[in-house]
Amino acid sequence: MFLNHALSGSAFLRTPMPLLATVEAENSPAILSGVLLSLVVIYLASKIGEEVSKRLDFPPVLGSLIAGVIVGVSALNLIVFPEGGISADDSNLMTILQWFNHLSPAALTYVFESQSEVISVLAEIGVIILLFEIGLESNLQQLKEVGIQATVVACVGVAVPFAAGTGGLMAIFHVPAIPAIFAGAALTATSIGITSKVLSELGQLKSKEGQIIVGAAVIDDVLGIIVLAVVASLAKTGEIDVFNVVYLILGATAFLLGSILLGGLFNKTFTKIVENLETRGSVIIPAFIFAFFMAFIGNAIHLEAILGAFAAGLVLDETDASNELDELIRPIADILVPIFFVTVGARADLRVLNPAVPENRAGLLIAVFLIVVAILGKIVTGWAVFGQPGINRWAIGVGMIPRGEVGLVFAGIGSASGVLSKPLEVSIIIMVILTTFLAPPFLRVAFGDSGHPPTDEEDVSVKMGESQSAS
Amino acid sequence: MFLNHALSGSAFLRTPMPLLATVEAENSPAILSGVLLSLVVIYLASKIGEEVSKRLDFPPVLGSLIAGVIVGVSALNLIVFPEGGISADDSNLMTILQWFNHLSPAALTYVFESQSEVISVLAEIGVIILLFEIGLESNLQQLKEVGIQATVVACVGVAVPFAAGTGGLMAIFHVPAIPAIFAGAALTATSIGITSKVLSELGQLKSKEGQIIVGAAVIDDVLGIIVLAVVASLAKTGEIDVFNVVYLILGATAFLLGSILLGGLFNKTFTKIVENLETRGSVIIPAFIFAFFMAFIGNAIHLEAILGAFAAGLVLDETDASNELDELIRPIADILVPIFFVTVGARADLRVLNPAVPENRAGLLIAVFLIVVAILGKIVTGWAVFGQPGINRWAIGVGMIPRGEVGLVFAGIGSASGVLSKPLEVSIIIMVILTTFLAPPFLRVAFGDSGHPPTDEEDVSVKMGESQSAS
Structure with missing residues (x-):
């Protein structure tokens, strides 16, 4: 049967290969x-x-x-x-x-x-898997329930740091528009994993403040991924064109919403396919075909591969195979996601911020500026809450501070696109590190933690930031 | 603290990147x-x-x-x-x-x-994971128990097809020594997975014949991997040097035995390390560090990466984490191993055996020759059994016929090394396909199967060949 495909023959004796193939084989x-x-x-x-x-x-x-x-x-x-x-x-x-x-x-x-x-591509596949896993863990239903308060907090928490960061970098430091927008966008993220872990330790996960923070962080993820898709595309073309920006924002939103709506129809088909497969990998392979295909489409329409992977995760979370998939994806994420985080750190040349070198001082000032904006820009979100007298506004603001891995995704993609100057890239990474370090102690203070051992109210350990955490 | 690492500074303004990096980023x-x-x-x-x-x-x-x-x-x-x-x-x-x-x-x-x-390297990592998984599934204890009968059958089943295949290719078809040896080596493999699956279906897994076949197939795997390491190294240097052959055979054997002996000491350390880890991937990441390190060593000392991965699997199978590891490795193997098998098929240009083209006929004759040697060379193993009057010698011989994935590993590595001519490579692949197709019906005839539905005597579905099978 194979020989039917035959179109032409070739000589029996081995012909010399062209140079490249030889170099490769050797x-x-x-x-x-x-x-x-x-x-x-x-x-x-x-x-x-x-x-x-x-x-x-x-x-x-x-x-x-x-x-x-x-x-x-x-x-x-x-x-x-x-x-x-x-x-x-x-x-x-x-x-x-x-x-x-x-x-x-x-x-x-x-x-x-x-x-x-090869390592670069493996790191990119790692972040695709990370976002696919985050999508799988994000519950669409939960997103609908957290309501208007969380949405307002999330929007303020995206808008204020973005505007202050981008505007400040352009006005004060004369950074060109595209890298400034990129850095501003990196300020918008909130790490739900780190925050919800600390809230859980403080026994505050089910409090009104806790619910608003977690809800806002989830919405923030979605907004952040849309912002990233838009910004990364701008970085690719290298210029800001109003039509392009509108296309990108609408495109990213439509892509995400469209995937979710179509996904609702696709759910049953997916479950049916999986049920009928009899060979090994009957759940994971169809899931990866879907995730990689969506990532490909996200990349191909000049948005981002991770947007597609995230949408795929959201869709498959609604299927009956969701629990099994959560289990199967873990070891795969365990071996691929670290490649992403380690290479982000490895690419960051901290020497560009060595304060002993005079010409590095401008870069250092940028880092300090980003950190200040990162903290203040999120603290103000506490005052965006309305109709909730007596609520702990400080706690909400502080709870939104940690950037965690979503901030790193920005830095990593910015670095790969070549749009960020080295000092700016390193400043973003230091901003992510510091906000993530500072948030847990700050949050304890804001809630007036007395140091009592916590009760684990809810297992959120597999949520987002904890993609890398509890075993 | 990071700035301690600072050694030198760099200019704040973004410097133009060299050409390659630009090409890459774009x-x-x-x-x-x-x-x-x-x-x-x-x-x-x-x-x-x-x-x-x-x-x-x-x-x-x-x-x-x-x-x-x-x-x-x-x-x-x-x-x-x-x-x-x-x-x-x-x-x-x-x-x-x-x-x-x-x-x-x-x-x-x-x-x-x-x-x-990238896809080529992913396929190579796929076959490394496959051999690691096979190592994890091969029980050293079981290997010791199957005894002398199985060892003799395995040795005959390696020696006869290798000698007949290599000799025939050189004498009849004037194939140069290195590719002839490679093709001969590809004839030595036995697929334990396919055979044990059929034996299980026939209810013959626990019969004397079944035990000898399975034992011989396991030993065959180990011999096959040593043969492959030796042959692939020969292919790299391109010449046959007696000292080199001796070094390779002794080296591969010593590497495998040494790993197993050292592994006995390393067992407890590994278990201890894994028990003390608190973050995600506490079992899989140490296992992969070990497997990839062994694969690296295998590759670096000019043997084969898969030999190291196989040894790592054998060692880790003896640890307490073995069962958990078996579970965790499955989804990873599910997404990586198919890349190997599909690319082996994809690289094989079946058009070189199109019988309509006259100059392809020599290649076709080689394919026919390999298939005949592959079948007869294994059937004779039945007559290597001694001191077992009344044993079904046909069944044993036929049970050793299917080459399965080990034969494909030979073809894949031969193809990557560039040593095999296209017709020879394709002949090996067709030999593997045909022996694997033919073995199940042949085995049913040899055991005089009456067509009764089988009872699953033992779950061997995760053994070797079934790396790709039962879900």
Whole structure:
């Protein structure tokens, strides 16, 4: 039956391959070695960082990020990428590889670039899986219930930091429009995982304040992903065109809403398909086909792959296979998501903010400015709550501060798009780290925590930020 | 604290990036689109193939492979690789990508090569995970118990097809030594999964014949992996040097035995580490660090990555975390292993065996020769059993026939190394397909099956060949 496909024959004797294929075949073991060694370094760094962070009572994802900084271009130079003038000679991982393979300089460069490309794509697939998992965990029903208060808080929490951040960067620091918008957008995120974990520890998850914070954080996620899709697209074209902005905002919203509406119809079909499959991977493979297809469409219509993955997660959360899928996606996320966080840290060159170097001071000022806007811009959201006399406005504002992994997604995508200057990129990462570090103690103070051991009111550990946390 | 790592500063203003980084940043969304679309095609093909194969009562992995042939270079040209003169214009997937991204010819070539590289490495990681899983499922204890009979059957089943295949190819067809040895080695494998599934269906798994077949197949796996490591290394250096062959055989054996012995000591440490981890992925990440590190070492000392992964699986199977690991590895294998099987099929250009083209006839004769040797070389193993009067020698011989996925691993690695001529590669794949198709009906005849519905004596569905089967 196969021979029916035959269209033409080829000579029996082996014909010489063109140059590229030869280069590939010769270096393919070295590329695989490079990828395997990179993954070993990434997993080791991520796990050690997470465990240390957890023991110090900080969110694990922060440990993963800081471990990335340590193995990356700022310090150990193990995980580095061919950008900003970095060559194979700068990579200590390549030096290790050279002990085993004696590659020519040209082959070494080829291997370095190829393995970096593979790790970059794996990191992108990692963030796609992360957003797919977040989508799976976000309950559409819950989103509808949290109501108008949370929506107002979320909108204020997106609008104020975005406007203050973008405006300030352009007016005070003369940053060009596109990177300024990108940095402003990175300020809009709220990490539901970190906040809800602390609220749960304080026994405040079911309080009025807690409900508003969690609801607003969920809505914030959705708004943040739309903002990111718009901003990242602007970064790709490199110019701001009013029609384009309108297209992007409408497009992203329509894409998300359309997916959810169509998804309602697709639900039953998906469940039916899954039920009829008899071979291994009967749930996970159809789910991945759907998620990757949606990610492809998101990317192809010049929005973002993660928007598609998030929409796919929202849709599949409504199916009967949802619980099984939650279980199956965990080990896959466990091995792919750390690649994203570690490489975000690894790419961030903290040396550009070394205060000992005079020309770095402007960058440092930007970092300080972003952190101030990040904190104040969210604290004001507490005063957006109306008709709730006696509510703890400080607690709500402080609860919205941590940026967590959504802020990092902005930094990572900004870095990959090449639109952010190095100091701006590093400032965003430091802003994310600091807001995430500060939120837990601030929140305890705002709620007047007496230090009593908490009761776990609700298991929200798999929500968002905790994608990297509880085991 | 981060700034301690600062070594030097860099200018605040964004400096222009070198050419390569620009090319990468510009094309990175297109590369991601290419990878996502490739994965969607691979998963769709694999799932449909598996389901059809299963319904026709064939092993699912065969369906995956044939689906790969259909989407690959032989027919639909969706999943093709830049080798043997294939360019981006030959890839229908790239044509689809061009609808969304209007890339220049140079950019298109860059995107095609980059996404092919990523898919190739993902396929290699897929086969590493497959061998890790097989290692996890192979019980060292069981291996020790099956005893001398199974060992003799396994050794005969490796030696006879290897000698007859290699010798015949060199003497009759004048194939050069290295590809002849490679093809001969591909004849040595036995698929434990397919055989044990059929034995279980016939209710013969616990019979004397069944026990010998399964035991021999397990030993065959280990021998096959050592043979593969040796042969693949020969293919890399391109010449046969007696010292090198001795080094490789001793090296591979020592590596495997050494890993198992050291692993006995490492067991407790691993369990202890896993127990003390508190963050997500506490079992899977340490396991992957170990597996990828062993795979890296296997690759780095010029053996094979899969040998290291297999050894890692054998070692971790002895730990307390083994059962949990079996569960966690499944969804990961489900999404990575199909990439390997589909790309093996996709790379195989069946047109080189089109009998309508006169110069293909030599290749066809090779295919016929390999199939005959593959069947006869295993049937003789039945007569290697001694001191067992009245045993069904036909059944034992026939039970050893199916090559399954281990044969495909040979074909895949041979193809990646560039040592096999296209007709020889395709002949091996057809040999694997035919032996695997033929074994189930042959085995029913040899056992004189009356067609009664079977009782499932034992769940061996996760063993080897069934890595792709029961859900």
